[in-house]
Amino acid sequence: MRNLYLSLLKNKDHLIFLIAITLSLSLLLKNDSPDVLLIRGKFSDYFSFISSPFSWAKSMIQLQEETQYLRDINIQLTLEMEAMLMAQRENNDLRDLLGFKQNSNLQLLAARVVNMGSSSNLSSITLDVGSNHGVKVNQAVLVPEGVVGKTVVVGKTSTVVQIIKDGNYRLSVKILPSGNAGILQFITNDYCEVRELQKNSTISVGDKVVTSGFSRIYPENLPVGEVVEIADDRGSFQTIAKVLIKADLGSLLNVFIVLEEIDEAN
Amino acid sequence: MKLINTLLLATFVFFIQFFLVDLLSLKMIRPDFLVIYIFYISLVFGKAPGILIGFSLGLLSDLSGVGSLFGLAPLTLSVTAYLSGLLHGKYERILPYVFHSAWISIIASHFLLISYFRFQTIFLDDPIAFWMRWFMSFSYTMLFFLIVQFFYPVKEASHAEIT
Numbered sequence: 001m002r003n004l005y006l007s008l009l010k011n012k013d014h015l016i017f018l019i020a021i022t023l024s025l026s027l028l029l030k031n032d033s034p035d036v037l038l039i040r041g042k043f044s045d046y047f048s049f050i051s052s053p054f055s056w057a058k059s060m061i062q063l064q065e066e067t068q069y070l071r072d073i074n075i076q077l078t079l080e081m082e083a084m085l086m087a088q089r090e091n092n093d094l095r096d097l098l099g100f101k102q103n104s105n106l107q108l109l110a111a112r113v114v115n116m117g118s119s120s121n122l123s124s125i126t127l128d129v130g131s132n133h134g135v136k137v138n139q140a141v142l143v144p145e146g147v148v149g150k151t152v153v154v155g156k157t158s159t160v161v162q163i164i165k166d167g168n169y170r171l172s173v174k175i176l177p178s179g180n181a182g183i184l185q186f187i188t189n190d191y192c193e194v195r196e197l198q199k200n201s202t203i204s205v206g207d208k209v210v211t212s213g214f215s216r217i218y219p220e221n222l223p224v225g226e227v228v229e230i231a232d233d234r235g236s237f238q239t240i241a242k243v244l245i246k247a248d249l250g251s252l253l254n255v256f257i258v259l260e261e262i263d264e265a266n
Numbered sequence: 267m268k269l270i271n272t273l274l275l276a277t278f279v280f281f282i283q284f285f286l287v288d289l290l291s292l293k294m295i296r297p298d299f300l301v302i303y304i305f306y307i308s309l310v311f312g313k314a315p316g317i318l319i320g321f322s323l324g325l326l327s328d329l330s331g332v333g334s335l336f337g338l339a340p341l342t343l344s345v346t347a348y349l350s351g352l353l354h355g356k357y358e359r360i361l362p363y364v365f366h367s368a369w370i371s372i373i374a375s376h377f378l379l380i381s382y383f384r385f386q387t388i389f390l391d392d393p394i395a396f397w398m399r400w401f402m403s404f405s406y407t408m409l410f411f412l413i414v415q416f417f418y419p420v421k422e423a424s425h426a427e428i429t
Contacts, residue, residue, distance in 0.1 A: 013313035013351065020321040020344035027328075027337025036336065043329040047284075054285055117331035118283045121384055121403065122294045124333035152333060162333030165294065167384045169333070187388060188395050189293060250294055 037137070041130075041155035048114045048126050048158035055114040055128075059253055066253075106219060108142075108256040109133060114158070116252075123166040125149075125252060130157045138217050140258040145246040146223040147171065147211060148255055159257070163249055164192065173224055174212040175241060178202045181212045184224065184243065192225065194241040201239050203230055209243050219258060272307065276319055279303040284330055295399075298407045300327060301376050302414055304343050305350045305369070309423045313351025320347035338383050346376040357424035369420055373411065377404040 008015060030036050111127040129135055131154050141148045141161045149169065153160035162169055164186060171184040173194055180201040182194040194209065207227040213220025229242035279299050287296045300323050308316025324340030332339070349372045357365055381400040382389060389396040 013317075013348075016314050016317050017344065017348045020317050021341065024321070024324070024337050024341035024344060027325075028335060028341065029337075031334060031336050040329060040336065044331065047330045051285070115284075115331055116288050117333075118280075118287055118300075118327045119296075119332055119339060121380070122291070122296065123335075123384070124331045126331045149333070160331050160333070166333035167387060168335070185387060187392065188399060193391075250291060 037153055040153040040160065041158075043155075044126055044153055044158045044160050045130065045155035048128055048155070051115040051126070052128065055112065059112070062253065107259045109135065109259050111141075111159070111255055111257055113252045113255060122249065123163060124152070125161050125163060125255075127159045127161060127255065127257070128157070129257065130155045130159050132156050134259055135159050135257055140211075140218045140222065142222060142256045142258065143247045143252065143254075145248070146225060147218065148247050148249065148252065150217055151257065161255075164245060164247075165249055171218065171224065172212045172214045173209050175201075175203050175227060176208045176210055178207070181214065182241070184209070187242070190245050191228070192243045192245055194227075194243055195233075195238060197239040197241060199232060199237050199239050203227060203239065203241055205230065207241075209241075222258075272311075272315070272319070276303065276307075276323060280323055280326055283327065292406065293402075295403050295406050297410045298377075298403075299410065300324070300339075300343060301346055301373065301407065302411050304347050305373065305411075306414075306418070306423050308347045308350035309354055309369075309420065312354045313348055316347030316351050317344050320344050335383055338380065342376055342379045345379065346372060349375070353424060355424060357421055362421075365424070366420070370408075373408065374404050377407070 027036065109129060111129040113125050114128045115126040116122055117124045117126070125148075127135075127141075135151060135154050137151055137154050139151045141150060141163075147164065149161045149163035149166070151159050152162040164171065164184075167186065169186060172181065173184045174181045175194065175197070178201060180197050180203060182197040184192050184194050186192050197203065205227055209224040209227060211218040211220060211222040211224060223246065225243040225245045227241045228244045231240045231242070232238075233240050279302075283299045287299075290297055300320075304316055304320040304323065307319055320343035321340045324338075324343040327339045328336050350369065353365065353368055353372075360368075377400055381396065381403065385396055385399060388399065
């Protein structure tokens with residue numbers, strides 16, 4: 001017994017190292033375990049509370065600039081709205097004539113980004129809303145420019161969002177106008193790749209990339225980005241489209257969570 | 267007293283990483299102050315304290331927000347602490363250039379481990395982009411490492427306890 005104790009004491013460095021490695025690996029393998037998600041949710045609440053004064057100060061600094069920008073946009077939008085109202089009236093009349101159902105809308109929840117994590121590579125953001133506001137795991141997160149990510153950990157008053165730049169993030173998309181569907185994954189900087197596209201797909205540079213609607217998380221036709229390059233995957237029947245993400249993920253202040261899809265026709 | 271100071275400094279470094287890292291972000295590449303701190307702790311106090319603090323700080327870092335791969339930071343910081351601990355008190359026993367090459371390699375391997383886990387798809391699809399990404403994150407943190415080195419050289423840290 002004494003020998004065992006002495007040998008443990010002698011090799012305590014290696015023992016501690018082994019325990020730390022085992023614990024880390026078990027955490028890595030239990031990423032989706034409910035217990036781990038629960039603990040992460042609790043801590044996410046604490047950390048968002050700690051960082052809220054800093055994010056408030058940061059948003060105040062950018063407020064003046066944003067107000068000026070919004071004023072400009074407001075005038076532009078007022079003019080555009082007039083034209084759109086006319087178009088909508090005409091569209092409704094035509095839909096009635098064709099007997100189509102009306103387009104579904106999204107119920108959005110506005111949220112403020114309180115933290116962008118502390119890891120050396122940005123892969124998540126923390127929002128100031130949580131289950132108390134109706135947020136659940138696996139809900140789409142957007143900005144007006146396009147999809148940003150999905151909710152992965154939900155606390156009572158905070159939510160961790162896995163962003164499109166996380167290496168393990170995948171998104172089912174389609175390319176318009178051709179409608180070819182594929183799987184989008186992050187490559188580097190602001191670029192993503194869409195794979196699983198047929199080689200005979202008619203895709204051109206400048207085509208819009210939107211969500212396909214095949215996934216339960218993302219409603220159909222949410223903007224994602226734009227095709228900037230097309231390449232054939234040698235040795236397979238695939239074409240790969242390089243896509244520029246429109247949303248600027250490095251300077252996110254406010255985002256929207258898609259709580260549910262409302263079908264106005266019902 | 268030494269323990270309290272170390273823990274206070276660990277808390278300070280964690281909050282620096284938590285609050286300031288966004289301001290220092292360059293094209294989504296951010297400095298890693300935690301690895302600098304863990305490296306010095308292991309060099310000064312040896313493997314065991316380094317691993318314990320590294321694991322705890324890594325866990326806190328992941329709990330403060332990570333999309334996927336929860337547990338990667340404790341893993342990489344523990345490995346870095348263990349390897350850095352091997353250099354504890356070795357400065358006067360090995361050749362200086364071997365010593366310096368060793369600690370630079372340890373920091374490089376820390377970022378290689380993180381990059382490999384995080385960007386496995388890039389590694390398979392475009393190895394050049396992967397190595398570029400690794401090099402950029404490594405060199406950006408090394409820049410801060412050199413600033414810290416200016417005030418507290420690695421040479422001094424290594425034989426801090428044996429003298």
